Amino acid sequence: MSEDDLPPVPPPRRRDAAATRASILRAARDAFTRLGYDGAGVREIARAADVDTRLISRYFGSKEGLFAEVVDLAYEKSLMMTPELNADAAHALLIETDQGAVDGLLLTLRSASNARAAAIMRDSIERNYQTRLAEALPGTDTMARSALLVALCSGVLLTRTLLGSTALNDAQVERMVPYLRAALDAVAVAPAEDGDD
Amino acid sequence: MSEDDLPPVPPPRRRDAAATRASILRAARDAFTRLGYDGAGVREIARAADVDTRLISRYFGSKEGLFAEVVDLAYEKSLMMTPELNADAAHALLIETDQGAVDGLLLTLRSASNARAAAIMRDSIERNYQTRLAEALPGTDTMARSALLVALCSGVLLTRTLLGSTALNDAQVERMVPYLRAALDAVAVAPAEDGDD
């Protein structure tokens, strides 16, 4: 979940600004996803990236600047919830949490309590993700419906992962997949139709 | 939203432990709901309660102890999502956010990023709320389905309030009420039936 989009830390420790930036970005993504915006500190990120703390301010201006870049990257490829993919989405959200596809949502949830971080994420979501999803939806009100889909999925992940709900974490959670899929379909399919493919 | 369950600040007695406790509790509930567990500071709460900071540690042991009591109170009366009430719930979540019924959820969302706060809330939700909701649901898997309902509603509120989603905040959001209600019904009604009262 970390080696595919960002180059791994290079063993030859010369002076390479691009590699340093990438290393910071990777460590920041992991830290923000795991601890949230407030929970992750720049010192910790720098240590994980094996980089001096000062370089974060230097390369990204501030913690907020770093966060903004991380968020943009996280939402470039993220779980899609189209009518055809709702079954997959429901499964991914309920069963295989913490897999790459839902990391973007996880990042959002863990940082949503910070107002400034929330504004950064809202921008990125609407710009990078929601528009893409809206184009894949049939019917009208696609923008609002895509937002509603993101909202529903966020809630599931929130309850499962952050809150650690026992009912949504035991073995029987598999039986919830059809329910969740039906709920998502209720929003994703066109209003008049009763799609049940 | 504040004067109904907690006694207002008392005029007469100058030293009244019960009144002080209640005042702290009220200020803490407002602060935690507005700013989240991490965002709200004990000094701020004490100032809002017109009380010395030290009394918080004295009466509630710690910030966590205070939070636990606030959470318990918040979930005693909260929005219910039964099949009959899903229309109301959908309306409340999408239109009249920040009303009393959803404050419990709001408190949860704003504090969920803190792991210790999340554990406190999970306990309270499962103990005070989820069980109650499960009893009102028809069919099987009522506990897991009630958890799923809470999850879906949390997501809507999260996206609307914390993230400030524009698509879920403009005038056209009314058109989303039937969608959300259908999604909730997909979980709240019994599996085989197709209840659409």
Place this chain on the structure above:
DNA sequence: ATGCTATGTCCACACTGGTGGACATGTAAA
């Protein structure tokens, strides 16, 4: 090889957080 600039490093500042000790004072019991 030498100088310049980019790159990396160390230290410290100002600030805020939660918590606790020691003290003052009101309130009720003896």
Place this chain on the structure above:
DNA sequence: TTTACATGTCCACCAGTGTGGACATAGCAT
């Protein structure tokens, strides 16, 4: 009235945070 405890108050501590200044060094152009 006097004593004792509950109640309220002030101050300080320590561990965090993000940010910036001043300095060392590597890598490249000349």
